[in-house]
Amino acid sequence: MQRLEKGENSENEEPIPSKNCFPEVHDSISTLPYKVSVQIFSFLNAIDLAHCARVCHSWKVLTNASTLKYKLNLHEINHRLNDLTVSKLIYLYRPYLLHLNLRNCQCIQSSSFMAISSCNNLQDLNLSNCQALKDDHLLLIARRCHILLYLNISHTLITDTALRIIARYLSNLLCLSLAYCRRFTDKGMTYLAQGECCKNLEHLDLSNCLQLTPEGFMQIFNKCDNLKVFIVDEFPTLTDQCIQSILLHCSKLEHISFLGSPLLTDAAFQKFPKALKIIKLEGNNRISDMSIKLLSRMCPNVSHIYLADCQRLTDICLRYLATCKQLTILNLAECINITDAGIRSFSDGICAIKLRELNLSNCVHLGDMSLIIISKKLQNLTYLSLSFCDNISESSLEALGQAPNLISLDISGSSCSDQSISAIGKRARMKNINISQCTNITDLGLQKFAKQCPGLEQIDLSHCLQITDVAIKNLAFCCRLLSCVKLSGCKFITDLTLQYLSGVCHYLVQLDLNGCSLITDKGMKYVQKGCNWLRILNILYCKSISKNVPEAACIINSRSGLGLLASDGSRKELTNSRSIVQKMKRSIDTVNYNGEECHPSLEC
Structure with a gap:
């Protein structure tokens, strides 16, 4: 022991x-x-x-309890695996396995796919970004895993043949993701439409499948009567005709997402399914307030509306959204025509009762009145983003201290000062705050804030140029539950900061020190000794950290010796260096050092 x-x-x-x-x-x-x-x-x-x-x-x-073997998630440790290890693990879990996640497991080959095919009880399979997956591998799996309900083969090289296999063998399929699969065509959609699975399908993701034409969409949606979730993001060629056929034939749709589709106009949204609860649009300059008017009238249960960077939207759309009784999440980031008048009419509506999350980032015409209205009338708000709203003054930010349920706040790039951050800290429930690029904040303001928020878990202080070790000392000792600390560009931060954080913040998972030029090898020793749970360490442009010391790299314990990621991103093998291993209590999964992201590998 x-x-x-x-x-x-x-x-x-x-x-x-x-x-x-x-x-x-x-x-x-x-x-x-x-x-x-x-x-x-x-x-x-x-x-x-x-x-x-x-x-x-x-x-x-x-x-060895069977209840621990119904689910196997290898995504988080994919960089530590090889094909043999994966196949052995799958065979070990095989009798009980229901959920298998192999996302981004680039190491898997034929033996792993053979092992998957032996899991007759498998219901959920994620092979996203497994580049070795071919049509014949999918055939091997589909023939034996007949009760598969969820299949994610996004970012793979499958062709029309794979869709024919799915249609023939996987009749119980409920969820299918083909996102970023560019090698199948409209013919594959025809095969899929002819299968029994199409009648049961409830979730379909065709994001970035740019090879599909309106005819391909028509083939599939004429048969998908039970479709509830349809995602087609990053599809710049998507036209009104495609969307019209979807909304016309799929009356049970609850979730639609068209992020990154700039060609869509109001003509695409002449009809909305009554069951719709979630709609996402982004980067569209053709959608107007008229579409939002129809949405608010036709969809009484809509709860999540994402309309980021839709720059034709005005205050009128907020007047329509105010009538949505079930609205809980609203994202209007970069809708530059939104003003205080729109926020006033919105907050007077029935939606104000249930609203939990509001994103108004880069709404540059919002002023102090909006902030006062939000803090007074949106009493159940838990998340608020007002980043880079340039017309909001320092004094009005203090009103956020009156928001009773606010636990997550983003005011990056604002005029926030010591007095403002101290007032915001009065809400002792604050767990996540982003005050990056708030150059007026000093040690004094951060000290007062930290003392009032002992439950704080995440903080972003990037490019807060007046912050020093003194502030971080108070932050560390007052907020011991911190899991994520970002200090990029804080030029006065030294090794003392790392001594404080590693000494008392034992739950730290992510630490961002990019551009902290005063951090040295000594600071890395503190991290190595005290940050047992650290998973992500960013130390780009830390010029005082030497390139060849083990303390400045990610060291892991494996059977073959020590894996050392040097400053140039190369991996060196060090054997018989047990003293270094003893210093490391936990592996760091990701180290960003000199511009490269490194993932240590572990042979099991």
Whole structure:
């Protein structure tokens, strides 16, 4: 047990004796009820479970519980795997496996696909961005996984043949993602429309499938009577004709998304499905207030409206949206024609009761009156973004201290000062705040804010040029639940900041230090020693961190030795460097250093 805690390699040790050979060690987890203990282990990934199974007999029993094997998510650890490891894990989980996530697992090859095909009970399969996936691999899986309900094969090289396979074998399919698959054609849509799965399909994602024509859309939507979610983002050639056919034939649609479709006009939205709850549009300069008028009248249950960068929208659309009784999320970022008058009419409507999230970033014509109205009338608001709203003054930001339920706030690029941030801090429920590029904030203001918000979890102080180690000291000691701290461009930050953060902020997952030129190798030692859960470390343009020291890189413990990501992004193998391993309590998954993003690999 002590050797494991020190991080020593136990590969060559003798097998663990049977339970009767020595008294069982009673740790706090083993003494809990069985179901509670298993629930604790359910939060670990596959590799961590394997490590825990080697600790003691009772942990081995717990980690082998069948309830831990119905779901296997290898996406988070994909850079630490190879084809053989993946296939072994799948075979191990096979009798119980229902959900399998292999997103971005570039390492998988034929043996992994063969293992997947043996999982007869599989219901949910994510193969997104698995570049090795071919039509014959999909055939192998589809023939044996007949009860598959959810299939994500986005960002792959599948062709029309794959869609024919899906139509023939996967008759129970409810959810299908073909996003960014560019090798199938309208003919593939015809195959899909002829299959039984088309009648049951509820979720379809065709984002960036630019090869499809209006005829291809017509083929599929004439048969998809039960479609509820349709996503076609990043489709700059999408026309009104395509959308008209979708909205006409799919009366059960609840969620539609057309992000990045600049050619759509009001003609596409002459009719909305009555069941619609979520609509997303972005980057469109042709949609006008008239479409929003029809939306508000035809869709009484709409709850989520995303209209970012639709620059023809005016205050009139807010008057229509004010009548939406179920509206909880509204995004009007970069709708530059929105003014205080629109916010006033919107907040007077019935929608103000349920609204939880509001994004008004870059609405440059908003002034102080909007902020006062929001803080007084939108009492249930939990998330608010007012970043780069240039006409909002320093004094009006203090009104946000009156918002009773606000827990997430983005006022980056504003005129926020010490007095403003101190007033905002009166809301002790604040968990996430972005005050990047607020150059008027000093140590004094941040100290007052930190003392009032002990539950703070995420803070972005990037390019707050007056912030020093003194402010971070107070922040660290007052807000010990911090998981994400961004300090890019804070030129006065030194190694002391890292000493404070690593000393008391034990839940830190992401740390951004880009451009902090005073950070040295000594600071990296503090991070290495105290940040046990750190997963993302950004240290671009930190010129005082030397290129060759292990403390400035990501070091991981593997069977083959130590993997060291040097400053130039190369990976070096260091063997017999146990002292360095002992310093590292946890692996860092991502290090951004000198312009490169590095993911250490681990051979299991």
